[in-house]
Amino acid sequence: MHSEIRQEYIKRIHYVLDFIEKNLDTELSLEKLSQKAHYSSYHFHRIFLIIVGENLNEYINRKRIERIASILLVDVKRPIKELAYIYGFNSDSSLSRSFKKYYGVSPTTFKSEGKKILSKIGIESLSIEKYICSITNIKKWTDMNAQITVKQLQEIKLAGIMRIGAFEKIGESYQKLMEWGYNHHVLDTSNFKAITIYHDNPNITQISKVRHSACVTINKAIKAEGEIRPLAIQKGNYVIGNFTIDANEFPKAWKSLSVWIMENGYEFRDGDYFEIYLNDHETHPKKKFIVDICIPIEQTKTSNTKSLANNKSKTTNVSEKLDYHDLIAYMKSIRTFFINEYDSEFTFGAIYQGKKDFSYFSLTTEELKKQKLKFVIIFNHKKMCFSICLSGQNKSIRKKYWEMFKNSNWNHYHLAASIDESLSIMDSLIVENPDFEDMQKLLAQIEIESFKFINEIRAILE
Incomplete structure (x- = not known):
């Protein structure tokens, strides 16, 4: 990473x-x-x-x-x-x-x-070095115990029984599913899989209240029958870790796969987290589980990199490779990403594309909306750069806060020379000369630099 x-x-x-x-x-x-x-x-x-x-x-x-x-x-x-x-x-x-x-x-x-x-038990402050040391140990364990791939899975139709807590009884659920599926001739015997889906995460929810479903693959649609109900793993991109582990190593395996995702620049996606069991551990010489642990991600790096390239021939001049419509499409993808990640906290404006020189969209919180303020992420098509600014609903609002910052000694970011000629109160350059060949990296840069600006301004205004 x-x-x-x-x-x-x-x-x-x-x-x-x-x-x-x-x-x-x-x-x-x-x-x-x-x-x-x-x-x-x-x-x-x-x-x-x-x-x-x-x-x-x-x-x-x-x-x-x-x-x-x-x-x-x-x-x-x-x-x-x-x-x-x-x-x-x-x-x-x-x-x-x-x-x-x-x-x-x-x-x-x-x-x-x-x-x-003792005087006080404290915890060692976080640092890059401490984090790297911890991650290095996890990586070593992962290298020894896992094979990791990134792939798109098609939809998997399942029959499942959901339980709350009581993980020790999951074997009973599988037994019921197998008998039911055999009697109803719905088991997918050509590509059979036993899968556990986790609807809650034990790190948040008490173990006794975690919802999980024991599932088996089926070859046709079914209707709910008692405690057995139809489920499905949705089509999408997943990081899949293949592990051969003891029963007590499952938490470590889940953690190592999450670390791998973070370290390799992928984005978590809301969706089903699940385990696919590939053996009967009772028949393994060392009683180990052979299991695929699957975590949904937004998209692969390869597909992201190609998303706006439009299969055009490579050239050193980015502006020649990406036309106006490509750039607007990318701005829309940035807005979609921000909405997916931060919809619970921000309200988003539409993409402005009235002129071919620049495009932008706004985002604001409920608190800032009361102050008639908003943040605006801007792409300058001529200068080929991304920036972010603090703006206001009208000129009088912009002038009010422009004067507030001008008369203070806080000068972390560029203050507009005059509010009469600017829609921006204060702004910051996010990315200069963006590399459109690596969309994943570019999106990460935009997110990081935007929230550096947003967090500092919010800390003052809210």
Whole structure:
């Protein structure tokens, strides 16, 4: 993975960690924090776990306990019940159990002996070096235990039984499916597969509440019959990791495949995460599972690179290779990408293409909309560059905020020389001389640089 993309992952998680630290006494939901990181909640927890080494709930719980411990070190008179209430524990006894599990003593004992036990348990700050070290170890394990491919799968028709929790009973579900399928003559015997689909992820949902479906491939459409129902794996691009592993290595295999996706510049796609079992582990000499683990991705690098090239002959002059319609199509693909990733947080405007010199689209949050402000991502067709600006609904709004920034000492970005001649209040160059031969890399650059600008401006305005 390119170093700038790796740094962006860590930068976004750093931003979330700072936000958590400052807001431990407030509700810290997955949805809120994933929006802060500008990831979908569906994928945020995976990236957080890989980079931080703890799942989100564990991390927040630990930081709250540490905060309470640090308070007790300097204020022994502070009521434990009050601290439990402030930091989201159901009761002081609930806090006491969690506190003792972490520190080895109750909060009451910690009041008198805390300084002797320890001052404060902290966690080593994230760094590129620490992340690379952790990822290197995972890569070594992956190289030894997996063969990874990227391919497009066609739709797979399935019959399935969904359960909540109770993973140990999944064998019973497969047995029922096999008997039912055999009696109804619907099993796809020519290309039979046993598949487990995960509708929830154990890193977010409690194990006892995780929904999963045991499935078998079928050769024709079926109707629901009791607990057996029709399901399907949707056609699309997937990263597929083939593993030969022990039962206790499944979590490590899932994590290693997620790391591989991040390190190789692919984008997670919302869809079914599933396992395809390729053997009966009871017959394996070492009782190992041979399994394909499948994670949906947006698109392959190859198809992305070709998407706008239009099969034209190569030339050093990009403007000769991509005509106006190609560039508008690419702007539409950028807008579609932003909508897919950030629709829960931003409202998007249409592509403006009134002049052939430039095209753009806007995005804004509910909070900025109240202030009649918006961000605009612009492509200059003549200068062949992408930029982003802060703009306003009308001239008076633009002038108001232009004067605010002009009269401040904050000068991180270029301020318009005069609001009379500009729709921009403040702007930043995103990508100069874009490389349209590598669309995946270009899209990543646009996303990274856009949100660097957006996050800094939002921190001031919101």
